[in-house]
Amino acid sequence: MTSxxxxxxxxxxxxxxxxxFIDGELDHVSCDEIERHADNCIACFTCLETLRRTVAICKNVKDQPVPQEFSRKLKEIIQNIPKTSLP
Ligand SMILES: [Zn+2]
Incomplete structure (x- = not known):
């Protein structure tokens, strides 16, 4: 499978x-779409893993939305992954 x-x-x-997705407001179809895409995209897979870890931490610490700064970090992760590292 190539990308x-x-x-x-x-x-x-x-x-x-x-x-x-973090807030649990996304419907299941969209969640599936994201997870299926992450299966084929190392950048998104990395982001999704980071996301889940961060959300788990946030939910354990405080019952509040994930800070906006986090979505900025996700974009940085995507941008920092060179295309050559894709399968
Ligand atoms: Zn992707």
Missing amino acids: DDHDHQHCLEMFQKLSE
């Missing part, structure tokens, strides 16, 4: 949805 035509712009759009 040669993978457009990271799509990843960024998807991760904008993830703020809803």
Whole structure:
């Protein structure tokens, strides 16, 4: 399976949805879409893992939304992963 035509712009759009995913407001179809994409995209997989870990930490510490700074970090992760590292 290749990701040669993978457009990271799509990843960024998807991760904008993830703020809803975090809050549990995203429907199950969209959640599946995100998880399926992450199966084929190392950048999104990394972000999703980071997201889950961060959300778990946030929920353990305080019952409040994930800070906006976090979505900025996600974008940095995507941008810092070179395309050559993709399968
Ligand atoms: Zn992706």
